[in-house]
Amino acid sequence: MPEETMGDGWTPVCPESGVANDQFQEFQLDGEPCFLFRRRGRLFAYRNRCPHLGIPLNWMPERFLDPDNCFIHCVNHGALFTPESGDCIAGPCQGDRLMSVPLRIADGTIEARL
Template identity: 40%
Template sequence: MHLLCTLDTLAEDVSKGFQLADVSLVAVNKCGHIYVYLNQCPHRGVPLEWQPDQFLDLDKNFIQCATHGALFRIEDGECIAGPCPGEMLTKIPCKVEQGEVWINLSSLAAAI
């Protein structure tokens, strides 16, 4: 397991980008649940953010691709609008323990 961040750096309804070696990740705290994905649009393979740590749409309900505006559900990473409906962001399993967000590096290696 690898420590990604502490919960105090990922407030509710906030997204944040992380760089681990040459892998870029996005984490979102939605309603107290943490979701982590590979920072890569399944349509074009490009990073998702508009600018650093800006992954969410204006209403903070979806992850939005800056390249073409595709919207992905935060809870499961499925594209619900844009050029790649039904395609999925690559989810990285995580767990929260004692205020820290942990990811499994072996699952990350399998995802890329």
């Protein structure tokens, strides 16, 4: 979905029904790469920027989970992040966290803003 910010700062990302559990959706906010996903029915979103070097976490589109599908994984140097909080629990940025992106649902559409 193209980036189109509304007057209140919220940007439509995708239909709420279009994101299944453990499915990821990448998008841009003000030119900033971000991603959202659903886990156990709840939606979460973060900037796609590893706290270690400030570069994207993934090499493959929409692929962010480790091989066990438990944690968000940075493919660059192996950092692992708790999906629900963005806390880094292993790797070179352990103790740091992903930057979360606020979400809301409006008329069946997921919207985000920085």
